[in-house]
Amino acid sequence: MTQAQLAQGTSPLLAVRDVSVVFGGIIALNGVSFNMHKGQILGLIGPNGAGKTTLFNCLSRLYQPSSGDILMEGVSILSRPPHRIAEIGIGRTFQNVALFPNLSVMDNVRVGAHSKTSSDIISDSLKLAWVRRSENDVNKKVHEILAYLDLEDVAHTTVSGLPFGTQKRVELARALAADPKILLLDEPAGGLNHEEVYVLGDLIRKIRDERHMTVLLVEHHMGLVMSIADHVVALNFGKKLAEGTPAQVQADPDVIKAYLGSKDQ
Numbered sequence: 723m724t725q726a727q728l729a730q731g732t733s734p735l736l737a738v739r740d741v742s743v744v745f746g747g748i749i750a751l752n753g754v755s756f757n758m759h760k761g762q763i764l765g766l767i768g769p770n771g772a773g774k775t776t777l778f779n780c781l782s783r784l785y786q787p788s789s790g791d792i793l794m795e796g797v798s799i800l801s802r803p804p805h806r807i808a809e810i811g812i813g814r815t816f817q818n819v820a821l822f823p824n825l826s827v828m829d830n831v832r833v834g835a836h837s838k839t840s841s842d843i844i845s846d847s848l849k850l851a852w853v854r855r856s857e858n859d860v861n862k863k864v865h866e867i868l869a870y871l872d873l874e875d876v877a878h879t880t881v882s883g884l885p886f887g888t889q890k891r892v893e894l895a896r897a898l899a900a901d902p903k904i905l906l907l908d909e910p911a912g913g914l915n916h917e918e919v920y921v922l923g924d925l926i927r928k929i930r931d932e933r934h935m936t937v938l939l940v941e942h943h944m945g946l947v948m949s950i951a952d953h954v955v956a957l958n959f960g961k962k963l964a965e966g967t968p969a970q971v972q973a974d975p976d977v978i979k980a981y982l983g984s985k986d987q
């Protein structure tokens with residue numbers, strides 16, 4: 723999708739409006755605003771400590787902004803607890819894989835599909851209180867997602883025995899099983915090797931294209947973001963430093979300075 727198409731009049735799927743987060747004396751986010759449009763892969767970048775995870779946690783409702791607002795389809799999400807974001811179509815994965823290690827791949831994905839039912843065995847951020855899916859519908863969904871993410875061969879394998887890269891794909895499968903409108907990914911490339919990052923990039927793009935999803939990709943490293951994002955927002959010290967196409971942001975002098983100045987790049 724081109725920037726021009728995105729700019730054409732449609733209201734944003736998600737709007738972050740002047741969001742600030744203060745922890746004690748630390749300003750983790752300072753008046754950050756941007757829009758996400760349907761079908762977009764939006765990359766949120768910035769050096770360590772820039773505020774990426776803080777913003778991610780505001781979106782997934784683990785943190786409450788000190789000021790500002792976050793609107794999903796024009797409606798504020800700030801009064802919603804974390805266990806009620808899936809029902810409005812916000813799905814997430816975790817920076818460190820948060821699967822049930824002793825359950826099989828299939829059962830982990832089933833938890834995602836069941837998150838459209840109410841149940842107390844699942845974690846708050848996956849729980850959904852909408853229409854109950856029948857057992858049959860859940861099974862169909864689980865099989866469809868396992869096939870889609872090429873996980874059929876390991877469907878009955880216990881998650882703890884799988885390589886890290888595969889575990890990350892299982893987490894993605896679990897998030898997709900709840901049919902989110904927006905998929906929030908916090909550093910999905912963390913801990914993956916070069917080849918795995920490349921495969922992941924293709925997969926995220928495929929999910930966006932084929933499943934009509936909107937993706938917020940939080941990444942510390944620029945490579946993956948620059949290769950798949952349509953739009954990039956760069957943070958530094960809690961403020962928005964730059965926003966635009968990957969090429970625009972990559973060429974921005976302030977962004978270059980922030981990355982050169984950080985020890986971890």
Ligand SMILES: Nc1ncnc2c1ncn2[C@@H]1O[C@H](COP(=O)(O)OP(=O)(O)O)[C@@H](O)[C@H]1O
Nearest residue numbers: 745748750768769770771772773774775776777
């Ligand atoms: N729960 C918290 N309590 C206090 N300070 C925090 C908390 N979470 C993050 N911070 C601080 O907020 C700033 C932004 O952190 P974070 O959002 O984790 O950055 P990033 O994900 O970009 O590396 C940092 O200075 C960090 O130390």
Ligand SMILES: [Mg+2]
Nearest residue numbers: 774775776817
């Ligand atoms: Mg982080």
